[in-house]
């Protein structure tokens with residue numbers, strides 16, 4: 562069913578694309594639809610076939626099943642994807658591609674949503690990971706008064722990104738008197754983050770990565786908020802704790818997550834240290850992390866200096882070869898066909914709230930959900 566722009570000859574719609582229709586999920590009894598004319602797409606003058614579902618009467622076209630459905634410039638998607646994971650910020654991408662910055666924002670959001678579904682869909686039915694490292698990668702949104710963790714779980718043997726979410730933190734560390742006063746004012750206006758945010762995020766992460774009955778190894782640093790959620794799974798987890806202060810070299814058992822941190826900061830402009838392109842919103846940072854994780858797992862090779870190095874997905878036995886961006890973007894994934902964790906649902910629907918911002922644009926549920 563996969564295609565980027567143009568379906569192959571003889572392609573037939575596999576199910577009704579209307580999420581509210583009985584035939585949205587493939588059913589054993591026969592779904593009926595009929596041909597409903599065609600139109601010529603302006604961007605490339607191609608004829609697009611239309612159909613009508615005989616159950617819900619909604620019309621749709623071959624494009625409804627393409628990852629670039631309803632897009633004026635379909636080829637832009639792949640270019641934006643590549644530039645996002647190769648260290649360009651959104652404004653630079655807009656200048657480079659000579660389009661409006663708002664277009665790049667919009668494309669990045671779409672790509673982020675697609676990548677969340679792609680990550681989840683690909684993991685369905687694969688063997689559970691046996692050795693997992695997780696850690697909180699510290700960054701911030703809006704300003705340095707709003708630090709947060711991207712909590713990331715990586716498979717130790719393959720570098721495969723299994724899951725991520727985020728937790729808001731209170732600004733800590735060395736501050737001047739002026740900064741302390743400012744923090745007090747801001748907290749009075751916008752409230753304080755949940756002091757147990759990390760614990761909650763780790764609870765969700767564990768429920769996502771543990772899906773077998775055999776005990777697994779979990780490697781973390783000595784953060785106190787990890788203890789309680791891990792204790793819940795005491796029969797299923799061997800917990801290996803490495804002091805957070807220990808030198809993180811290749812001999813450290815948290816090395817792989819450090820590598821992830823280094824390489825993500827190198828590849829994603831919003832996480833580069835001392836950058837002026839930091840994420841204004843945690844929501845946007847999570848969308849970009851989804852894109853980055855797809856690239857890390859399926860497209861990019863594991864070891865940069867070895868050209869024959871496999872991708873993490875190949876190491877896991879999920880793929881026999883590297884995917885291209887076009888492969889990843891070929892074929893729309895429908896959100897109601899995928900079961901997302903709570904935090905990923907929030908990322909998908911744009912529900913992550915940035916304290917310092919009063920009005921935020923959410924992704925509205927429409928045909929193009």
Ligand SMILES: [Zn+2]
Pocket residue numbers: 577578579582583584585614615616617618619
């Ligand atoms: Zn229908």
